[in-house]
Amino acid sequence: MSGKRSRLSPDEIKPKLAALQDWSIAAEKLHREYRFASFVEAFGFMTSAALVAESMNHHPEWFNVYSTVRIDLSTHDARRITQMDFDLAEKMEAIAAKLARG
Amino acid sequence: MSGKRSRLSPDEIKPKLAALQDWSIAAEKLHREYRFASFVEAFGFMTSAALVAESMNHHPEWFNVYSTVRIDLSTHDARRITQMDFDLAEKMEAIAAKLARG
Numbered sequence: 001m002s003g004k005r006s007r008l009s010p011d012e013i014k015p016k017l018a019a020l021q022d023w024s025i026a027a028e029k030l031h032r033e034y035r036f037a038s039f040v041e042a043f044g045f046m047t048s049a050a051l052v053a054e055s056m057n058h059h060p061e062w063f064n065v066y067s068t069v070r071i072d073l074s075t076h077d078a079r080r081i082t083q084m085d086f087d088l089a090e091k092m093e094a095i096a097a098k099l100a101r102g
Numbered sequence: 103m104s105g106k107r108s109r110l111s112p113d114e115i116k117p118k119l120a121a122l123q124d125w126s127i128a129a130e131k132l133h134r135e136y137r138f139a140s141f142v143e144a145f146g147f148m149t150s151a152a153l154v155a156e157s158m159n160h161h162p163e164w165f166n167v168y169s170t171v172r173i174d175l176s177t178h179d180a181r182r183i184t185q186m187d188f189d190l191a192e193k194m195e196a197i198a199a200k201l202a203r204g
Contacts, residue, residue: 039161043152050145059141065163 004083005075016086023089029061029072030085034096036067041099045069048095049088056091058084106189109182118188125191131163131174132187136198138169143201147171150197151190158193160186 008016017023023032036042042064053059061072071092073085110118119125125134138144144166155161163174173194175187 039152039156043149043156047145047149050141054141054145059168061165061167063163063165066161 004087005077006082007075007078007080008082013081020086020089020093025081026072028080029074030081030089031073032071032089032092034069034071036069036096036099039066042067042069045092045095045099049092052091052095053088056084056088058088060088060092106185107177107179108184109177109180110184115183122188122191122195127183128174130182131176132183132191133175134173134191134194136171136173138171138201141168144169144171147194147197147201151194154193154197155190158186158190160190162190162194 013025017025017030020030023030025031034042034045036045046062046064046069049060058075061074063070071089073088074080075082075084115127119127119132122132125132127133136144136147138147148164148166148171151162160177163176165172173191175190176182177184177186
């Protein structure tokens with residue numbers, strides 16, 4: 001295993017995490033909770049993110065209830081957080097930002 | 103509150119639950135875990151179910167990781183399981199059955 005699916009060290013994670021506002025590490029996964037205006041917006045976000053995740057062959061763990069979406073990203077092969085998780089988190093941020101701008 | 107959004111008694115729940123294979127009561131919610139063949143199938147199921155849920159104005163709590171979808175249904179107004187939850191569960195069963203038939 002090498003490259004984007006290699007486990008990141010704590011020293012590698014720290015600056016990447018600092019660059020991603022509103023994300024944290026929880027249970028060794030990259031975590032964020034989004035709150036949208038409605039179920040339609042929340043599921044719209046999930047649909048866009050699902051297409052991106054499938055195209056990356058890198059899938060989230062996520063929970064939705066009404067307008068809330070809770071996300072945990074980790075890389076099963078590496079059993080930890082990798083660059084793939086940060087890449088997917090960045091793409092999710094871009095999708096959510098577009099929705100927020102309406 | 104009355105009708106389909108009224109809390110069901112244990113005696114009312116019992117036969118309805120027996121009619122729904124693979125569903126159980128967990129933490130006072132109507133619960134099922136589906137396993138699909140892939141993320142695309144799992145998210146396809148969720149997308150169909152999301153449209154139904156929105157049209158019913160009755161939304162699930164659900165968790166997805168790869169091909170697994172875990173669902174918990176309850177009615178916030180009634181703080182318990184109602185006929186709406188059984189109606190949504192039946193619709194989810196029909197969606198999943200169609201996917202399984204390909």
